[in-house]
Amino acid sequence: MSKLQQRIQKIEENIQAACEKAGRKRSDIHVVAVTKSVSSTRAKEVIDAGFTHLGENRPDGLTEKIEQITDDVNWHFIGNLQSRRVRDIIDHVSHIHSLSRTSIAKEIQKRAENPINCFIQVNVSGEASKSGIAPKELESFIEAMTNYDKVRIVGLMTMAPNIEDEAEIRMIFKEMRALRDRIHALNLPNAPCTELSMGMSNDYEIAIEEGATYVRIGTALVGEESGGD
Numbered sequence: 001m002s003k004l005q006q007r008i009q010k011i012e013e014n015i016q017a018a019c020e021k022a023g024r025k026r027s028d029i030h031v032v033a034v035t036k037s038v039s040s041t042r043a044k045e046v047i048d049a050g051f052t053h054l055g056e057n058r059p060d061g062l063t064e065k066i067e068q069i070t071d072d073v074n075w076h077f078i079g080n081l082q083s084r085r086v087r088d089i090i091d092h093v094s095h096i097h098s099l100s101r102t103s104i105a106k107e108i109q110k111r112a113e114n115p116i117n118c119f120i121q122v123n124v125s126g127e128a129s130k131s132g133i134a135p136k137e138l139e140s141f142i143e144a145m146t147n148y149d150k151v152r153i154v155g156l157m158t159m160a161p162n163i164e165d166e167a168e169i170r171m172i173f174k175e176m177r178a179l180r181d182r183i184h185a186l187n188l189p190n191a192p193c194t195e196l197s198m199g200m201s202n203d204y205e206i207a208i209e210e211g212a213t214y215v216r217i218g219t220a221l222v223g224e225e226s227g228g229d
């Protein structure tokens, strides 16, 4: 078995275990394989291994991969987005995970032919280094989004802080779930808000236990090519 296959098998076992622990169905969880730090060749191997959701965090990285990979997969844009780059990615992505500014919504409204699946990025931990809407501003931000019918708010996204304290990470994911439920209950026309994009290489199991429907896994899945694996 290749190193890639071994990593995939391990992740699959961990996901199954987290699902079992939480009484969830495996089919409710989508793995976005984050290929931002690896070549198109490695990304292609990941696709050949059966993954259909791939994530990139820079417009240039995304367009480069799309030029080299013709497979019919879902590309997720997970990084910071500038308004002027919206047009470069808009026709290629199935989901944008990082919507947190009105200027981006305006640009999507202007450029998109069909509604774009967006996650609103929420900064639950309050870290200054992270982008995202503060929880207390979330509801008014999402209400303002009803002006943009090309923005379809499928759910909320967060990045937990890079810390060891599992209890703290779990609290953040729990808060995300509560926020998601609250927005969902508003019944806004363009904000079904049923999904939760949370969990990365270090915390995807906790995220699944706490309700994640999309986990974004990079290094633990795709490896680190510079390290020779």
Ligand SMILES: *Cc1c(COP(=O)(O)O)cnc(C)c1O
Pocket (backbone or CB within 6 Å): 034, 036, 057, 078, 079, 159, 200, 201, 202, 216, 217, 218, 219, 220
């Ligand atoms: C890089 C990245 C990931 C994946 O990170 P890993 O720790 O490598 O799994 C997930 N989400 C976002 C927004 C990222 O930028």
